[in-house]
Amino acid sequence: IPACAGHQETSSASQEKWLALNREFIVQHTKGAHDQALTTALQGVALAQEFTPRENADLATSLNNLGVTYAAMGSFPEAREALERALAMRQKVLGLNHAEVATTLSNLGELYVDMNLPSEAEDAFIRALEIREDGLGPDDADLAETLNNLGELYLRRGLLDQGDNLLQRALIIREEKLGASHPQVARTLDNLAGVEQARNNFSKAQELLERSLIIKEKALGPLHPWLTSTLTSLAEVLMAQNMIADAETPARRAVNIGEAAFGQDNVRLALPLTALGNLMRRQGRFAEAEEILTRALRLQEQTLPADHLDIAISLGNLASVHYAQGRFAEARSFYERALAINEAGLGQNHADVAQLLHNLGVVNRKLGDLEQARNMFMQALSIR
Incomplete structure (x- = not known):
């Protein structure tokens, strides 16, 4: 868990007050009451x-x-400062191989993922995994947390088989140690659904997400912020199956829960907003789609690094909206910005780069720049 009990020996009034604050924090954090936490x-x-x-x-x-509270609220620089201080202090006071060092490493890894620092995230997760495997054994619930996090990172990087193996191992441990209805089981189900979605197994992904949603609603209640990720993914999977009408309820619900939990201007809203904006685009409601997707991009740009891959996704979505309205020059500008980010972050031979090159080819053809269109199509084909 993110918050662990401290180790001061004193029984002073200050120590008792600190222990009470720590217990109170754990309750607030678990409930998703981030302002109070x-x-x-x-x-x-x-x-x-x-x-x-x-x-x-x-x-x-x-x-x-x-640190974990700042991270949950989308305040990433503040989260990093707090967690890196916590890590250095725990390593000094408790030793390099202490279980709570692994806890902070795991928390830092999750933050680095959010900050688009995959190498730093992988290093943190692997170090946490080594500590927990040595100290806890191969089937401990805390070890499963690290397996889940590392599996999610590999999923994001397109390493589906590696991610799937780690996530399946995490699921087995969590179901055995925590019970099949625990919200941590639901988190791993969400990630396994992401693997299936990436493999275009949308019905299987939908099944996993619906199972996760039932677990979270029962364990955490219908308004907990943890529901936003599951609802967002469910909306995306339904859209991928052309179940557009069915997707609107989870998409709007994800945004409503996120706004209630995080406020109107939190980067955690960007992904739910993106799903809703894409839904509006699929329904031909282009003005609404543009407004929503622009809001998502604004939230990301004011919080995330300029080269964050999520920004590239938002740029691509806005390009699609402009293209659908015949605004080809604006669409090309958005696609070019997205391409630059993805080439830098994913490499020039990634499938997402190929898709953007293809899209740019289509847009350039619409604009009458046939030579540039041909170049884009040829580059895309060389990757595929």
Whole structure:
């Protein structure tokens, strides 16, 4: 879990107050009450800074709590600072191979994924995996967390077989140790659905997501922010099967839950908004689609690095909306920006790069630039 109990030996009033704050934080974090959790985590940090020695396990725990809260709220630079401080302190106070060092490494890995730092994420997850395999054994629930996270990273990088193997292993452990109805089981089901979606096995992905949604709703309630990712993915999978009318309910529900949990201007809303915007595009509601997708892009650009792959996806979506309206010059501009990001982040031989080159070929042909269109098509074919 993200928040772990501290280790101060003193029984002072300050120590008792810190323990109470830590327990309160765990409850708030689990409920997804991020604003409350942030206040509690900051109070925990302030209090633990008064303990001696100045670098202590309780302060590291509160910094870890603060970091995962900032990450959940989309405040990535603040999250990174807190988690890297927590990691350094835990390594110094507890030792390099302590279980709580692995916890912070795992949290950092998840943050690095969000920040489009895949190499840093992989390093953090693998180090956490080594610590947990050595210290906990091959079938521990905390080990399953790291397997899940590393599997999700490989999924994002298109390494489907490697990701699938790790996620299947995580699912077996979580079902055995936590029970089939635990929300952590649902998280792994979400990722396995992502594998099936990437393989174009949309009906299987839908089945996994619907199972995940039932688990989350029962365990966490119908308004918990963890539902947003499942609902968003479900809407995408339904759209991929041309079940457009069915996709609107989960897409709108994901946005509504996200806005209630995170506020109107949080980057965590970008993916639900993207699903809803793409749905509007599929329905021919181009003005609504453009407004929603522009909002998603704005949220990403104000928070994420300029070369983040999610920004490329949003640019491609907006290009599609402009193309559908015959606004080919604007579509070309968006596609070119998306292509530059994907070539830098994925390499020039990735399937997503090929698709963007093909799209640019189509747009250039519409604009009458036949030589450029031919070049784009040839580049796309050389990749495929």
